[in-house]
Amino acid sequence: xxxxxxxxxxxxxxxxxxxxxxxxxxxxxxxxxxxxxxxxxxxxxxxxxxxxxxxxxxxxxxxxxxxxxxxxxxxxxxxxxxxxxxxxxxxxxxxxxxxxxxxxxxxxxxxxxxxxxxxx
Amino acid sequence: xxxxxxxxxxxxxxxxxxxxxxxxxxxxxxxxxxxxxxxxxxxxxxxxxxxxxxxxxxxxxxxxxxxxxxxxxxxxxxxxxxxxxxxxxxxxxxxxxxxxxxxxxxxxxxxxxxxxxxxxxxxxxxxxxxxxxxxxxxxxxxxxxxxxxxxxxxxxxxxxxxxxxxxxxxxxxxxxxxxxxxxxxxxxxxxxxxxxxxxxxxxxxxxxxxxxxxxxxxxxxxxxxxxxxxxxxxxxxxxxxxxxxxxxxxxxxxxxxxxxxxxxxxxxxxxxxxxxxxxxxxxxxxxxxxxxxxxxxxxxxxxxxxxxxxxxxxxxxxxxxxxxxxxxxxxxxxxxxxxxxxxxxxxxxxxxxxxxxxxxxxxxxxxxxxxxxxxxxxxxxxxxxxxxxxxxxxxxxxxxxxxxxxxxxxxxxxxxxxxxxxxxxxxxxxxxxxxxxxxxxxxxxxxxxxxxxxxxxxxxxxxxxxxxxxxxxxxxxxxxxxxxxxxxxxxxxxxxxxxxxxxxxxxxxxxxxxxxxxxxxxxxxxxxxxxxxxxxxxxxxxxxxxxxxxxxxxxxxxxxxxxxxxxxxxxxxxxxxxxxxxxxxxxxxxxxxxxxxxxxxxxxxxx
Numbered sequence: 001x002x003x004x005x006x007x008x009x010x011x012x013x014x015x016x017x018x019x020x021x022x023x024x025x026x027x028x029x030x031x032x033x034x035x036x037x038x039x040x041x042x043x044x045x046x047x048x049x050x051x052x053x054x055x056x057x058x059x060x061x062x063x064x065x066x067x068x069x070x071x072x073x074x075x076x077x078x079x080x081x082x083x084x085x086x087x088x089x090x091x092x093x094x095x096x097x098x099x100x101x102x103x104x105x106x107x108x109x110x111x112x113x114x115x116x117x118x119x120x
Numbered sequence: 121x122x123x124x125x126x127x128x129x130x131x132x133x134x135x136x137x138x139x140x141x142x143x144x145x146x147x148x149x150x151x152x153x154x155x156x157x158x159x160x161x162x163x164x165x166x167x168x169x170x171x172x173x174x175x176x177x178x179x180x181x182x183x184x185x186x187x188x189x190x191x192x193x194x195x196x197x198x199x200x201x202x203x204x205x206x207x208x209x210x211x212x213x214x215x216x217x218x219x220x221x222x223x224x225x226x227x228x229x230x231x232x233x234x235x236x237x238x239x240x241x242x243x244x245x246x247x248x249x250x251x252x253x254x255x256x257x258x259x260x261x262x263x264x265x266x267x268x269x270x271x272x273x274x275x276x277x278x279x280x281x282x283x284x285x286x287x288x289x290x291x292x293x294x295x296x297x298x299x300x301x302x303x304x305x306x307x308x309x310x311x312x313x314x315x316x317x318x319x320x321x322x323x324x325x326x327x328x329x330x331x332x333x334x335x336x337x338x339x340x341x342x343x344x345x346x347x348x349x350x351x352x353x354x355x356x357x358x359x360x361x362x363x364x365x366x367x368x369x370x371x372x373x374x375x376x377x378x379x380x381x382x383x384x385x386x387x388x389x390x391x392x393x394x395x396x397x398x399x400x401x402x403x404x405x406x407x408x409x410x411x412x413x414x415x416x417x418x419x420x421x422x423x424x425x426x427x428x429x430x431x432x433x434x435x436x437x438x439x440x441x442x443x444x445x446x447x448x449x450x451x452x453x454x455x456x457x458x459x460x461x462x463x464x465x466x467x468x469x470x471x472x473x474x475x476x477x478x479x480x481x482x483x484x485x486x487x488x489x490x491x492x493x494x495x496x497x498x499x500x501x502x503x504x505x506x507x508x509x510x511x512x513x514x515x516x517x518x519x520x521x522x523x524x525x526x527x528x529x530x531x532x533x534x535x536x537x538x539x540x541x542x543x544x545x546x547x548x549x550x551x552x553x554x555x556x557x558x559x560x561x562x563x564x565x566x567x568x569x570x571x572x573x574x575x576x577x578x579x580x581x582x583x584x585x586x587x588x589x590x591x592x593x594x595x596x597x598x599x600x601x602x603x604x605x606x607x608x609x610x611x612x613x614x615x616x617x618x619x620x621x622x623x624x625x626x627x628x629x630x631x632x633x634x635x636x637x638x639x640x641x642x643x644x645x646x647x648x649x650x651x652x653x654x655x656x657x658x659x660x661x662x663x664x665x666x667x668x669x670x671x672x673x674x675x676x677x678x679x680x681x682x683x684x685x686x687x688x689x690x691x692x693x694x695x696x697x698x699x700x701x702x703x704x705x706x707x708x709x710x711x712x713x714x715x716x717x718x719x720x721x722x723x724x725x726x727x
Contacts, residue, residue: 009362011365011366012362012366012369015365015366015369015370019373019377019380022377023379052358079358080357080358080359080362080365081354081357082354082357082358082361082412083350083353083357083412084416084421085354087595091597095597096596096597097594097597098594098595098597099593099594100593100594100595101361101362101364101365102361102364102365102366102368102401102405102593103365103368103369103594104368104372104376104593105369105376105380106372108369109377109720110594110717110720111594113719113720113721114596114716114719116723
């Protein structure tokens with residue numbers, strides 16, 4: 001199944017890519033908001049979004065607009081923002097969960113597993 | 121400032137006794153006067169003029185007293201009537217007689233007795249008329265003589281009436297005026313007071329407004345500072361975590377997920393060093409979290425997620441984790457607590473944090489001997505102690521070690537490293553649990569840190585598995601998560617009662633049908649008989665070793681597809697994957713960690 005990952009940090013993108021590929025899923029990578037919106041057309045079943053893109057909180061904006069469009073695809077924030085206020089902001093933007101960086105590979109596995117229950 | 125309005129009082133104070141005495145004196149004078157007057161009437165000479173003067177003085181006195189004037193006036197006027205009658209009878213009616221007639225009337229009028237005046241006038245007139253008729257007959261004299269008296273009396277009466285009404289008018293107007301004046305005074309006094317008060321209010325208001333402005337400004341400054349601090353903390357934490365993710369993410373992958381690297385295992389020569397990198401990463405993360413925790417505690421934003429906890433499990437986990445702290449030190453880490461400690465009420469994550477902080481501290485400052493983690497029940501509390509045989513703390517600095525950035529000396533600072541945040545955070549976390557972190561120490565013999573945690577009450581224990589505990593890294597907003605897993609069966613194999621209870625409670629409250637056992641042999645029977653959807657397996661069982669149970673489960677065709685989640689007091693074991701485990705949960709685990717681990721295993725098993 002397809003997972004979209006919007007992430008501007010190539011190191012983090014590669015880490016998730018390695019894991020997702022190993023678990024026989026397909027990762028669509030996007031580095032910018034524009035690329036992410038284009039990739040939405042491929043209808044991913046799970047979307048991972050880094051909140052801070054460049055100098056802005058583009059990820060929050062992305063989530064908000066996605067939810068405004070009525071797209072209810074599971075949405076996980078993958079971010080190094082960790083204060084309660086930041087987590088709350090993610091929640092109100094429409095994210096289903098927040099995976100806080102740094103995470104161990106098993107935490108990533110647990111989080112993804114939760115949202116990929118029906119894949120074959 | 122407000123003043124109470126002035127009260128205007130008119131006090132009436134008659135000195136009744138003195139007045140009575142005066143009155144008596146006056147009556148006596150009057151009687152004597154009347155007597156003298158009567159006798160002197162017989163001799164017509166100049167002496168007669170003295171008496172009316174005395175009467176007038178007496179009447180004036182009387183008027184001053186203003187009491188029983190009617191009677192005194194009557195006595196005087198009737199007495200005085202004798203004079204004009206006498207003159208009339210002698211035919212010597214002249215100015216002198218007329219004046220004498222007027223005297224009683226004037227006297228009476230002076231004392232404001234209009235009835236007396238009127239009646240005196242009328243009676244005098246009638247008596248004079250009769251005397252004149254009797255004496256002179258109906259003659260010219262009769263016609264002429266009473267006429268001036270009559271005119272005089274009418275004049276007097278009218279003057280009196282006019283005077284009286286004038287007086288009344290004056291009194292009335294004076295009264296009104298006085299009242300008005302008083303009212304005006306009162307009004308002005310009140311007005312002034314009000315104006316004063318108004319002024320004061322305005323002043324106070326101005327002051328308050330200024331204060332308010334100052335406060336607003338101060339608040340803005342504080343808010344800005346607070347916001348700036350929050351933004352700084354958020355940014356700083358973000359910037360520190362980003363590189364840490366590369367360190368922790370990749371090292372944990374290399375150590376535990378060979379499938380990510382074309383199934384090539386990390387060469388064993390590299391393994392300890394990669395582990396070191398990962399540990400250091402976690403240590404750094406711990407520091408960052410400490411700083412964040414401290415700022416959260418200071419801002420009053422740190423919340424405890426309390427639940428009943430199995431303290432022995434948690435403490436065993438802490439001891440296990442602390443082994444990694446030893447590095448090359450030859451220290452014994454000793455448990456000193458019974459297994460039957462009832463549930464305590466606290467936030468497992470935070471209690472673990474406190475214990476790890478204290479253990480880490482103890483290990484750091486102890487070179488030889490032991491570090492003991494002890495607990496015992498005392499009443500409705502559990503008394504927890506971390507004892508070491510280390511360098512100890514001089515008494516002079518015993519209290520200041522709880523202050524942040526403080527270690528016993530700057531020398532120890534350099535030798536032992538660390539930020540000194542740990543004890544400050546631990547003390548505050550203990551306080552939040554309603555206890556107090558205390559320390560006793562003897563230099564070169566060791567230190568003991570102690571605190572208490574309350575035992576969970578009946579009600580708290582019943583409500584064990586309410587809200588799921590938050591994982592440090594994973595935050596799930598979905599509140600209807602149990603819908604995903606309806607009526608699935610879980611087999612919990614665990615010999616420690618508290619842990620088994622915890623796991624069963626978590627899974628039951630998440631909608632699982634839970635079967636529990638404490639033996640490996642029974643677990644194998646149940647598994648092949650019931651075919652549960654998932655098995656949670658403790659690795660250290662009393663009869664058959666957990667690894668062996670796992671191997672046999674995998675060997676049997678009917679049970680080989682059941683996902684098995686290992687539940688272990690040891691950190692992730694790399695042979696778990698190879699042995700066919702679908703998941704691994706390290707003890708002590710929060711209820712959320714257990715649930716997440718089981719669900720992840722179930723989810724993985726589907727594809």
